[in-house]
Amino acid sequence: MNSPVVLITGALAGIGRATALAFAKEGARVVVSGRHDDAGAKLVAELRSLGAEAEFVKTDVRIEDDVRNLVDKTVARFGRLDVAVNNAGTEGQPGVVTDTSAEKYAGTFDTNVLGTLLSLKHEMRVMLAQGSGSIVNLSSVLGRVGMPGAAVYVASKHAVEGLTKCAALEGAAAGVRVNAVSPGPVETGMLDRFTGGSEAAKAGFLAAMPAKRASTPEEIAQAILFVASDKSSLINGQSLAIDGGYSVQ
Numbered sequence: 001m002n003s004p005v006v007l008i009t010g011a012l013a014g015i016g017r018a019t020a021l022a023f024a025k026e027g028a029r030v031v032v033s034g035r036h037d038d039a040g041a042k043l044v045a046e047l048r049s050l051g052a053e054a055e056f057v058k059t060d061v062r063i064e065d066d067v068r069n070l071v072d073k074t075v076a077r078f079g080r081l082d083v084a085v086n087n088a089g090t091e092g093q094p095g096v097v098t099d100t101s102a103e104k105y106a107g108t109f110d111t112n113v114l115g116t117l118l119s120l121k122h123e124m125r126v127m128l129a130q131g132s133g134s135i136v137n138l139s140s141v142l143g144r145v146g147m148p149g150a151a152v153y154v155a156s157k158h159a160v161e162g163l164t165k166c167a168a169l170e171g172a173a174a175g176v177r178v179n180a181v182s183p184g185p186v187e188t189g190m191l192d193r194f195t196g197g198s199e200a201a202k203a204g205f206l207a208a209m210p211a212k213r214a215s216t217p218e219e220i221a222q223a224i225l226f227v228a229s230d231k232s233s234l235i236n237g238q239s240l241a242i243d244g245g246y247s248v249q
């Protein structure tokens with residue numbers, strides 16, 4: 001499709017930012033969203049400097065009015081919504097099950113699960129009426145395996161996998177596809193926080209990976225572009241692992 005209209009949540013850092021830049025370089029019209037006006041304005045300027053039409057809409061994905069507004073402003077500006085990347089996510093406060101709390105659970109699930117659900121709800125409202133669309137949810141390799149000390153995050157990404165499959169089945173007959181990508185460790189702020197800000201802990205974590213390294217956000221962005229595009233036209237309800245082989249051990 002020429003100049004697809006692409007919406008990205010949590011686009012101001014890490015994978016979301018790399019994905020926005022990758023779509024812009026491919027000629028897409030891009031709506032980036034996040035919680036910070038200043039960073040949003042800077043990213044829009046960068047996207048426009050690449051020749052892309054771009055807008056920023058301030059959005060906290062935990063708040064339904066924000067998500068509805070994001071989708072409605074995208075359609076008001078560009079007339080349609082072709083691709084949505086539900087990327088906003090948090091590692092929450094990792095810890096063992098016996099140390100967790102209702103607050104820590106909500107701090108993770110409200111963004112990773114409720115945020116993805118609300119995004120799907122409003123994106124599919126437009127795409128089902130339009131009769132086309134492609135949605136990519138950010139899951140994780142931890143959406144298919146367990147990890148001690150990360151139960152709440154792991155459970156939230158298992159939930160994203162379930163949401164992806166159900167939404168895919170609900171959209172299929174109308175030409176709306178919903179897939180996920182499932183990265184292993186990626187070089188972003190989240191990985192640094194997840195490993196406690198310690199280079200030694202991070203190096204130890206990555207040494208246990210088959211590829212002995214994290215992926216770059218740009219590598220994840222390229223996979224998202226493929227899954228979102230017409231090149232993957234009958235791929236639906238799938239979760240593509242991008243983990244250097246970690247999940248097949």
Ligand SMILES: NC(=O)c1ccc[n+]([C@@H]2O[C@H](COP(=O)([O-])OP(=O)(O)OC[C@H]3O[C@@H](n4cnc5c(N)ncnc54)[C@H](OP(=O)(O)O)[C@@H]3O)[C@@H](O)[C@H]2O)c1
Nearest residue numbers: 010013014015035060061088089138140183185186188190
């Ligand atoms: N990095 C990894 O190793 C890894 C591996 C597998 C999957 N993932 C997934 O990939 C996605 C992107 O993560 P990342 O690695 O790029 O992390 P990141 O650099 O921390 O970026 C996450 C982005 O999400 C935003 N965000 C968080 N809560 C939000 C909310 N309630 N509403 C709107 N935006 C919100 C953050 O903005 P604020 O500054 O406002 O918090 C930030 O821009 C996440 O879903 C994550 O779970 C990451």
